[in-house]
Amino acid sequence: MENGGGSTTLASGIPSTVSSKGSIEAPKAPSNVVAFERKGNSAKPVEKEAPKLEKQEPAEIIEFAPRKRTNADVADELFESAKTDGVDKALERFAKDEFDAASKEDKPSIEGETLSEEQIKIEKEQIEGDKKELLPVDVRIANLEARVGELASENKALEKRLAETTELAKSGMLTALELAKILREMIEMEEDEKKKKKAESLLLMLTGLIAKMMALIMVPEEHEEDALERIDEAGKAA
Amino acid sequence: MNNLTQFKKDFKRDVLINVVVDLKHDKTTNARAKSLAREVIAIFEEEEARTVFRKINKLAENHPDVLNIFIKRAQEYEIRQKEENLNQVRIYLKGGVN
Numbered sequence: 001m002e003n004g005g006g007s008t009t010l011a012s013g014i015p016s017t018v019s020s021k022g023s024i025e026a027p028k029a030p031s032n033v034v035a036f037e038r039k040g041n042s043a044k045p046v047e048k049e050a051p052k053l054e055k056q057e058p059a060e061i062i063e064f065a066p067r068k069r070t071n072a073d074v075a076d077e078l079f080e081s082a083k084t085d086g087v088d089k090a091l092e093r094f095a096k097d098e099f100d101a102a103s104k105e106d107k108p109s110i111e112g113e114t115l116s117e118e119q120i121k122i123e124k125e126q127i128e129g130d131k132k133e134l135l136p137v138d139v140r141i142a143n144l145e146a147r148v149g150e151l152a153s154e155n156k157a158l159e160k161r162l163a164e165t166t167e168l169a170k171s172g173m174l175t176a177l178e179l180a181k182i183l184r185e186m187i188e189m190e191e192d193e194k195k196k197k198k199a200e201s202l203l204l205m206l207t208g209l210i211a212k213m214m215a216l217i218m219v220p221e222e223h224e225e226d227a228l229e230r231i232d233e234a235g236k237a238a
Numbered sequence: 239m240n241n242l243t244q245f246k247k248d249f250k251r252d253v254l255i256n257v258v259v260d261l262k263h264d265k266t267t268n269a270r271a272k273s274l275a276r277e278v279i280a281i282f283e284e285e286e287a288r289t290v291f292r293k294i295n296k297l298a299e300n301h302p303d304v305l306n307i308f309i310k311r312a313q314e315y316e317i318r319q320k321e322e323n324l325n326q327v328r329i330y331l332k333g334g335v336n
Contacts, residue, residue, distance in 0.1 A: 071268055072261065072262050075257075075258045078258055082254055087247070090254060092279060094275050095276040
């Protein structure tokens with residue numbers, strides 16, 4: 001053993017160090033030595049087993065699929081858009097799938113992926129199914145009721161118009177009858193030499209009136225037969 | 239603002255609110271809501287009131303909510319229209335129109 005410090009080997013065979021003060025410091029075990037196994041006078045260091053480096057398979061990578069946009073998300077976006085851009089713009093954007101386009105960017109896309117005809121058909125069927133589901137019977141009945149009501153009101157309006165037309169036709173007939181009577185009187189007046197001049201001017205006026213009357217009572221084709229019958233009846237009555 | 243323009247504006251706003259609420263509560267599908275939005279936009283491209291009302295009435299056959307909106311907004315339209323007509327009569331009686 002040296003006085004100035006140095007290294008020595010103990011009887012056990014374990015290398016030890018002697019400090020400058022002369023004390024023997026406990027040997028520092030190598031980092032891989034965890035214990036000493038005693039065998040008679042010697043101690044054999046028990047080395048820590050090095051961890052076996054097994055070839056590990058890479059940990060399974062869990063891919064989190066992008067959260068599917070729910071209807072509620074779309075609703076929120078639509079509402080926000082309405083607040084910022086206005087109702088018209090928001091509705092147009094919604095109708096043009098602009099909100100969906102934004103969501104499609106998030107989704108992993110498969111190149112060349114297209115919807116097959118079958119898929120399109122299924123989607124269409126789903127939409128149709130939704131339509132049917134969302135229209136309960138009572139609502140359908142209410143709709144029908146409203147339509148029948150509308151038809152009834154239109155029918156009333158039509159009846160009113162027809163009544164007015166009949167009234168107008170009746171008044172037209174009476175006026176025409178009056179004109180015909182005056183015409184007869186005028187012809188008689190014309191035969192009288194004294195009243196001839198006056199009768200001529202009156203006849204002229206009368207002809208004008210008759211022409212105007214004819215224009216007024218022009219009857220549409222669909223009512224022509226009915227009108228002719230009425231004219232015949234009026235003629236017979238006269 | 240024109241009476242019909244006002245009607246269109248109110249109607250669109252109501253439809254949008256309905257769509258938002260229905261989507262939020264899953265009462266309708268996205269496709270159906272979109273189809274409704276498209277149809278409403280197409281109808282409101284019309285300028286003639288009678289045509290607009292006829293088309294909305296047709297649309298309401300498949301959309302009960304639209305029928306409710308239509309009933310509400312059409313009544314308001316009628317009131318405004320009456321007021322407008324009465325105003326014209328007032329002007330006429332005062333001799334404002336030749």
